[in-house]
Amino acid sequence: MKIIVTGSLGNISKPLTKELINKGHSVTVISSNTERKSEIEALGAKAAIGSMENIDFLTETFKGADIVYAMEALNAGVFFDHNVDFMEANTQIGRNYKEAFERSGVKNIVHLSSIGAHLPSGNGILAFHYNVEKILNELPEDVSIKFMRPVGFYYNMYSFIPTIKSQGAIIQNYGGDEKEAWVSPLDIANVIAEEIEKPFNGREIRYIASEEISPNDIAKTLGEAIGNQALKWLTVSDEDLLNGMISAGTNPKTAKGFVEMNAARGNGVLYEDYYQNRPALGNVKVKDFAEDFAKAYFK
Structure with missing residues (x-):
């Protein structure tokens, strides 16, 4: 199958791309970084260099695809950018996807959403996932969408390092002995690869967790x-x-x-x-x- 993978060669998209190629699929990886082109091609995939803000680029890249794996991704420093509305920027990417899907005729989508996407509010920055799911659900009924809802990513724990070094502790506004779910990007990639090869039928939701x-x-x-x-x-x-x-x-x-x-x-x-x-x-x-x-x- 011809599959489009967004997210460049990130923590999920890179292992996903490798697995899809190993299974014999034709994969095109979208990246905004021209320096990624050679690395993408070295994996055996095609590189499409452009921006998720460019609907024309997305439309042309999506045309003829059997399946698109879509995720919202902003640069790593966006949390510290006082000129960027994190929620709105991610929600706008969702709007761009919707228009590009409509214009390109894509019928099968795997969308990386998140735990908390069932809530319109009270979930903090995760509310944009609710927004994007709602936007994509406005697509025609003949467009099948699998919403993947992973829990908290392990690599978010890297943010604990500064306070461990400076104060000798992990410091958050919740804690204790109550268990919560976390997930490895490798397990997310495995689930997405599995879902890509299963039949698409309407709108589906699947949670993903490792421990x-x-x-x-x-x-x-x-x-x-x-x-x-x-x-x-x-x-x-x-x-x-x-x-x-x-x-x-x-x-x-x-x-x-x-x-x-x-x-x-x-x-x-x-x-x-x-x-x-x-x-x-x-x-x-x-x-x-x-x-x-x-x-x-x-x-």
Whole structure:
């Protein structure tokens, strides 16, 4: 099949591209970075260099595709850009996708959404996933869409490193012994590759998770990996976390959304629909990720 993969060679898109090529599919990878072209081609895929803000580019790239894997992706420094509305920028990419799908005639879509996408509000920065799902659901009924809803990504734990080094602790506005779900990008890629080869039929939702583990157990696992047996997960107020993020240079609106998202993790609201549609867990556990975390910590 001819498959379009968005997300350049990111944490999900790269292993997904490799797996699809190994299965004999013709893959085109969309990237905004011209320097990625040779690396994409080295994997055996075609490179389409352009922007998700360019609807004409997306339309032309999508034409003739059997399936498009679509995700919203902004550059890594966007949290600290005070000129970017994180929610609106991601929602606009969703609008661009919708128009490009309509104009190109794509009939089968795998969309990377998120846990929390069932909520229009109360989920912080994850609300844009609700917005985009709603936008894509406006496509004609003959367009089949599989909404993938992964939980929190393991690699988001890299953000714990600064406070571990400066204050000797993981500091968030939720914590304790209540388990929450986390996921490896490798498990996400495996599920997406699996869904791509299954029949498409209307609109479907699938949650993706690798392990359910408590904040305290995360601190213990990461602490053991970095040789700090005393590492603790400390809980602070929403206000303290917000002020700390703003002091570090985070866009205030984005910081507020992040704090609200974490609060929804702590009170369980974020996971209500997840537990009603609980998936089988993937293969990569926090203990496996901890090895990569330790490398990043000591780098």
